[in-house]
Amino acid sequence: MLNFLKEAAAVVPSERQLNWFETERYAFVHFGVNTYTDREWGDGTESEEIFNPEKLDCDQWVEAIKSAGLRGLILTAKHHDGFCLWPSKYTEHSVKNSPCKKDVVKEAAEACRRGGIKFGFYLSPWDRNSKLYGTPEYNDYFCAQLEELLTGYGDIFCVWFDNACGEGENGKKQVYDFPRYIEMIRKYQPGAVIFNDYGPDTRWCGNEAGVARHAEWSVVPSELCHYSEVQTGPGPLADAGSLEYMYNSNKEIGTMPQILYTKGLTFTPAEIDMSIRPGWFWHENEDPHSLERLYKTYLRSCGANTCLNLNVPPNRDGLIDERDVKRLKEFGDMIEKTERRIPCTLERIGGTDTQPMYELKCSEPVKIGAVILEEDLTKGQRVESFRILLPSGGRIDYALYEGTCIGNKQICPLEDPFSIQNPLTDWLMDEKITGVRVQITAARDTVFMKDIYITEGPECML
Numbered sequence: 122m123l124n125f126l127k128e129a130a131a132v133v134p135s136e137r138q139l140n141w142f143e144t145e146r147y148a149f150v151h152f153g154v155n156t157y158t159d160r161e162w163g164d165g166t167e168s169e170e171i172f173n174p175e176k177l178d179c180d181q182w183v184e185a186i187k188s189a190g191l192r193g194l195i196l197t198a199k200h201h202d203g204f205c206l207w208p209s210k211y212t213e214h215s216v217k218n219s220p221c222k223k224d225v226v227k228e229a230a231e232a233c234r235r236g237g238i239k240f241g242f243y244l245s246p247w248d249r250n251s252k253l254y255g256t257p258e259y260n261d262y263f264c265a266q267l268e269e270l271l272t273g274y275g276d277i278f279c280v281w282f283d284n285a286c287g288e289g290e291n292g293k294k295q296v297y298d299f300p301r302y303i304e305m306i307r308k309y310q311p312g313a314v315i316f317n318d319y320g321p322d323t324r325w326c327g328n329e330a331g332v333a334r335h336a337e338w339s340v341v342p343s344e345l346c347h348y349s350e351v352q353t354g355p356g357p358l359a360d361a362g363s364l365e366y367m368y369n370s371n372k373e374i375g376t377m378p379q380i381l382y383t384k385g386l387t388f389t390p391a392e393i394d395m396s397i398r399p400g401w402f403w404h405e406n407e408d409p410h411s412l413e414r415l416y417k418t419y420l421r422s423c424g425a426n427t428c429l430n431l432n433v434p435p436n437r438d439g440l441i442d443e444r445d446v447k448r449l450k451e452f453g454d455m456i457e458k459t460e461r462r463i464p465c466t467l468e469r470i471g472g473t474d475t476q477p478m479y480e481l482k483c484s485e486p487v488k489i490g491a492v493i494l495e496e497d498l499t500k501g502q503r504v505e506s507f508r509i510l511l512p513s514g515g516r517i518d519y520a521l522y523e524g525t526c527i528g529n530k531q532i533c534p535l536e537d538p539f540s541i542q543n544p545l546t547d548w549l550m551d552e553k554i555t556g557v558r559v560q561i562t563a564a565r566d567t568v569f570m571k572d573i574y575i576t577e578g579p580e581c582m583l
């Protein structure tokens with residue numbers, strides 16, 4: 122059992138996954154014929170004539186995205202309707218036959234470069250326009266388009282594959298050749314992370330509401346991510362059957378009871394994708410979500426061992442709606458405040474290799490908004506549970522916060538009344554304090570923390 126835990130602790134990310142964690146938050150941009158038909162899923166029969174963003178300005182997108190502290194942009198180069206935002210050689214159903222004529226993928230990629238953020242694309246395997254869909258030749262068509270996107274637009278940080286309609290439609294069931302797609306991406310863009318429900322690099326968190334599980338591990342059973350690299354040999358009960366039952370609906374992923382019965386383990390972290398509005402595409406009568414909703418999403422994604430992919434859809438003019446521009450800026454300001462560090466010292470004050478205790482001390486009393494914990498993932502994800510304590514001066518410290526796994530980053534907002542499990546802390550936290558302790562209560566192997574720090578956090582708004 123102990124050996125198995127040590128094996129799990131040694132499962133490590135690739136360089137590209139580490140870079141992706143570093144990017145941490147980026148924008149999804151859903152744009153296409155649906156923007157003009159007021160629909161979420163086009164059926165592939167839309168006329169190219171309707172795509173007409175007369176004021177298209179991708180620099181305006183990038184500016185709005187950057188004001189929210191987002192560090193990349195993933196554009197829907199082709200959604201389920203099959204309409205291509207670039208002039209693909211392999212179809213007539215694209216911008217080249219629209220009044221717009223511009224290569225929107227190029228416009229967006231270049232605006233990202235100018236603005237200093239990363240660029241990636243979404244390419245829907247499900248294509249309701251292509252006559253080839255449902256035949257083996259469709260994979261050739263898909264790869265030809267993939268190659269255009271991988272070779273014509275500079276560095277790509279993420280290729281996002283959508284699994285909608287996996288079961289097929291109107292009797293047309295396409296067998297997607299994912300191993301071939303993956304091989305091509307690795308050849309042309311080895312630094313790009315590939316998002317797909319089943320790996321290889323990142324996986325879906327199972328909802329579009331913006332919430333990671335309370336234990337969202339990056340080390341997960343290989344049964345769930347069969348395109349990812351399996352890093353351990355067979356687990357202790359290798360023939361225990363499929364673990365697919367836990368896919369997406371489980372409240373925890375990667376916790377001990379789950380990995381115990383796996384055949385192997387992979388490092389496949391989750392991404393949280395959510396739209397700033399109810400729909401993925403722009404609709405005139407929709408408003409952006411409240412700042413509070415977005416902020417909670419940030420805490421429960423970037424602050425819960427996942428990355429945030431926040432969708433911001435351009436309108437029919439080809440611009441980010443002013444309502445969203447305003448909300449993005451407010452959101453960015455709150456993130457900035459949450460990350461503003463309060464100077465303090467950090468010291469390991471005792472415990473064991475798997476249960477270390479740390480102390481953070483300030484030179485004068487301060488109001489602490491959040492404690493942020495980061496594991497050194499180059500050594501693997503190891504921490505199973507932790508507590509944040511308020512030193513009492515006596516034998517027992519007060520627990521201000523109790524958490525499960527840590528991973529890339531856990532943001533623990535001390536002012537969130539819902540996270541404070543000890544009613545005593547209500548009055549304790551009214552006071553300014555001179556520090557906190559962090560106790561790791563269980564880990565799979567020796568703990569390696571990358572950083573532990575305290576920040577101002579936002580004003581209590583949750």
Ligand code: FUL
Binds near residue numbers: 161284285394401
């Ligand atoms: C889903 C799609 O069906 C939605 O339209 C959207 O693109 C979302 C990000 O993924 O599977």
